[in-house]
Amino acid sequence: MNIKISFPDGSEREFPKDISSYDVAMSISPGLARNVVAAKVNDKLIDLNAPIKEDASIELYKFDSEIGQEIYWHSTAHLMAQAVQEIYPDVKVTIGPAIENGFYYDFDKEIPFTDADLVKIEAKMKELSKQKLEYKREEISREDAIKKFADMGETYKVELLEEIPEGEVISLYSQGNFVDLCRGPHLPNTGMIKSIKLLKTSGAYWRGDEKNKMLQRIYGISFPSNKELNKYLAMLEEAKKRDHRKLGKELDIYSISDDIGAGLVLWHPNGGLMRSVIEDYWKKRHFEDGYSIVNTPHIGKKELWITSGHLEFYEDVMYNPIMVDDQEYYLKPMNCPFHIGIYQASKKSYRDLPIKMAEMGTVYRYEKSGAMHGLMRVRGFTQDDAHIICTPEQLDDEIMDVLRFSISILKAFRFKELEIYLSTMPEKAVGEKEDWDKATSALEKALKAENIDYKVDEGGGAFYGPKIDIKIKDALNRSWQCSTIQFDFNLPERFEMEYIGADNKPHRPFMVHRALLGSLERFFGTLIEYHAGNFPLWLCPVQVEVIPISEHYEKYAKDVNVKLKAAGIRSEVDLQNEKIGYKIRGAEMRKIPFMFIVGAKEQENGTVSVRRHGVGDLGSKEINEIIVEIKQENDEKK
RNA sequence: GCUGGGAUAGCUCAGUCGGUAGAGCAACUGAUUCGUAAUCAGUAGGUCGGAGGUUCGAAUCCUCUUUCCAGCACCA
Numbered sequence: 001m002n003i004k005i006s007f008p009d010g011s012e013r014e015f016p017k018d019i020s021s022y023d024v025a026m027s028i029s030p031g032l033a034r035n036v037v038a039a040k041v042n043d044k045l046i047d048l049n050a051p052i053k054e055d056a057s058i059e060l061y062k063f064d065s066e067i068g069q070e071i072y073w074h075s076t077a078h079l080m081a082q083a084v085q086e087i088y089p090d091v092k093v094t095i096g097p098a099i100e101n102g103f104y105y106d107f108d109k110e111i112p113f114t115d116a117d118l119v120k121i122e123a124k125m126k127e128l129s130k131q132k133l134e135y136k137r138e139e140i141s142r143e144d145a146i147k148k149f150a151d152m153g154e155t156y157k158v159e160l161l162e163e164i165p166e167g168e169v170i171s172l173y174s175q176g177n178f179v180d181l182c183r184g185p186h187l188p189n190t191g192m193i194k195s196i197k198l199l200k201t202s203g204a205y206w207r208g209d210e211k212n213k214m215l216q217r218i219y220g221i222s223f224p225s226n227k228e229l230n231k232y233l234a235m236l237e238e239a240k241k242r243d244h245r246k247l248g249k250e251l252d253i254y255s256i257s258d259d260i261g262a263g264l265v266l267w268h269p270n271g272g273l274m275r276s277v278i279e280d281y282w283k284k285r286h287f288e289d290g291y292s293i294v295n296t297p298h299i300g301k302k303e304l305w306i307t308s309g310h311l312e313f314y315e316d317v318m319y320n321p322i323m324v325d326d327q328e329y330y331l332k333p334m335n336c337p338f339h340i341g342i343y344q345a346s347k348k349s350y351r352d353l354p355i356k357m358a359e360m361g362t363v364y365r366y367e368k369s370g371a372m373h374g375l376m377r378v379r380g381f382t383q384d385d386a387h388i389i390c391t392p393e394q395l396d397d398e399i400m401d402v403l404r405f406s407i408s409i410l411k412a413f414r415f416k417e418l419e420i421y422l423s424t425m426p427e428k429a430v431g432e433k434e435d436w437d438k439a440t441s442a443l444e445k446a447l448k449a450e451n452i453d454y455k456v457d458e459g460g461g462a463f464y465g466p467k468i469d470i471k472i473k474d475a476l477n478r479s480w481q482c483s484t485i486q487f488d489f490n491l492p493e494r495f496e497m498e499y500i501g502a503d504n505k506p507h508r509p510f511m512v513h514r515a516l517l518g519s520l521e522r523f524f525g526t527l528i529e530y531h532a533g534n535f536p537l538w539l540c541p542v543q544v545e546v547i548p549i550s551e552h553y554e555k556y557a558k559d560v561n562v563k564l565k566a567a568g569i570r571s572e573v574d575l576q577n578e579k580i581g582y583k584i585r586g587a588e589m590r591k592i593p594f595m596f597i598v599g600a601k602e603q604e605n606g607t608v609s610v611r612r613h614g615v616g617d618l619g620s621k622e623i624n625e626i627i628v629e630i631k632q633e634n635d636e637k638k
Numbered sequence: 639g640c641u642g643g644g645a646u647a648g649c650u651c652a653g654u655c656g657g658u659a660g661a662g663c664a665a666c667u668g669a670u671u672c673g674u675a676a677u678c679a680g681u682a683g684g685u686c687g688g689a690g691g692u693u694c695g696a697a698u699c700c701u702c703u704u705u706c707c708a709g710c711a712c713c714a
Binding site for chain 2: 104112113114115199200201202203204205208209210214215216217219245249250256258262309310313314317333334336365367368369370371372373377462463464481486513547549550551552577578579580581582583584585586587588589595597599600601609611616617
């Protein structure tokens with residue numbers, strides 16, 4: 001008997017009943033069959049060797065697809081678990097999924113894995129791969145499965161089994177002597193896993209809960225060929241060079257000193273200059289967009305933080321109080337209560353709204369020791385914070401405006417790949433459901449109106465309101481939250497904020513928190529990594545290095561420098577008693593965008609020889625001409 | 639905070655079995671006056687993160703502590 005199978009391109013062919021996806025691939029070409037790792041039949045992922053029983057649509061996936069990779073890595077995780085149990089029979093297995101880049105598997109093992117263990121496990125995996133063990137699927141009743149795993153002493157699997165909902169198919173996958181509870185699908189056999197690298201070990205809590213036991217996790221990655229693995233490893237090496245902690249030191253941007261305190265940043269002159277350039281731009285844009293700039297203190301009375309709710313919710317991450325005249329004061333973890341104080345300094349009418357207040361406010365939060373990370377997670381940082389206080393009617397427009405504004409500013413820093421999230425109501429939340437819906441839909445409407453691709457983080461909102469977050473990835477592909485637009489149902493209520501409406505009655509305003517760059521510290525971290533230290537010209541601490549060929553041309557070099565400075569260009573002259581190769585190398589390593597080399601020819605003709613960082617010699621140009629070019633690039637923020 | 643691994647000159651790193659520390663770059667001095675990513679020579683620079691302990695003797699072994707790295711947890 002034959003069945004009809006249709007392909008993604010719309011074509012249709014007949015095959016014998018019970019044919020496997022692998023054989024379908026084989027019928028197309030042996031090359032495809034060699035490379036295919038997964039199949040979706042009637043929109044359901046199944047094993048390649050599973051029989052197709054009826055007319056169906058089919059999609060075949062190779063390793064180069066996301067689905068293909070996921071299955072490939074998931075199967076590798078099983079292979080690793082098998083290898084681990086062969087070497088350490090007492091180890092209990094837990095879970096081991098594929099992740100964005102590779103896979104991990106968590107084991108319950110008393111003695112943590114060492115690097116030497118990884119080498120052994122990797123070797124064992126390669127050995128098992130060569131045996132081309134088949135991944136066999138078996139469906140089984142819950143009782144049988146529980147008994148089986150209980151007999152093996154696999155208590156974690158029993159716990160998982162007990163929680164699988166009634167009526168769901170329970171499947172086991174085995175290869176060789178290794179059996180795992182798993183939904184599948186998997187590769188046909190271990191021989192398809194060619195190139196394996198175990199990358200790191202670490203502790204990880206069972207089920208991600210710190211109250212549970214800490215398990216031992218191994219991360220790894222695998223590829224169909226060594227070439228792809230080596231490419232991936234080379235990419236990781238490259239990424240390390242972009243690390244902001246390394247570049248921050250090399251470019252003399254900031255430092256963090258043990259003597260001063262963990263998580264407290266010292267901004268060096270280069271970082272300070274960039275910060276001030278950013279702040280100037282930030283202020284200019286905010287004034288243009290109708291914000292007021294305010295300034296508020298770093299500490300406030302305990303009562304204030306009780307009213308705001310911060311002490312109730314965040315006391316464990318706030319610094320201990322300071323005693324002042326027998327009163328307790330706390331370092332501010334947020335600026336909002338102070339901005340509300342400004343709002344409440346006088347009676348507000350609906351005619352005053354919206355009120356938009358912005359501040360570069362430095363806040364302090366006690367981050368747990370293991371959480372700190374370069375500039376990304378620190379204990380003292382400056383938020384480019386703003387609060388928008390408006391009437392309910394103004395909400396949609398204000399959200400739209402702030403979203404547009406945020407993205408427009410991020411563009412000046414040339415970020416292109418942004419991840420945008422809409423985070424909705426969490427379980428523990430204040431405020432009415434209808435208000436949450438209204439606010440969430442305002443956020444969603446704005447995202448849609450701006451044609452922005454976003455993901456929904458279900459239940460990921462703050463307890464006081466839904467939010468839009470913009471995240472930027474670092475060199476190692478880790479995401480960091482920068483911009484955030486957060487609705488707040490909590491503070492207007494707690495502080496009993498009001499305005500007098502057209503009806504001459506008091507009303508409660510809506511409030512939106514918003515940080516654009518987020519924390520300046522974190523923003524710098526992402527900025528450094530994103531550009532690998534090659535900042536857009538307008539941000540560079542030194543834009544032009546004037547390099548005289550020898551002492552004889554110092555006078556001319558200084559004249560050029562004066563002209564550049566007069567034009568508002570940040571420049572300096574390299575007066576070291578060195579050859580120009582040496583000076584150029586220095587300027588290149590500092591990633592200074594322009595080098596002007598001047599010698600006899602240039603002095604005679606009133607020109608400079610222009611060299612661009614990372615590009616090379618651009619030939620000689622009239623001074624005035626190149627000044628115009630540089631100013632233009634600077635103003636366009638290219 | 640948790641698990642594991644680190645901390646040696648300003649930076650990057652070496653230091654074997656426990657015998658009181660070494661290189662390159664940077665800095666400083668001198669020579670050189672140079673055409674697009676390192677001119678040569680010399681000088682100086684260290685309580686080996688900190689505190690205890692073991693030992694005749696500790697950078698090295700042990701304990702505690704600070705801090706960094708990777709991951710987990712957390713991230714208003």
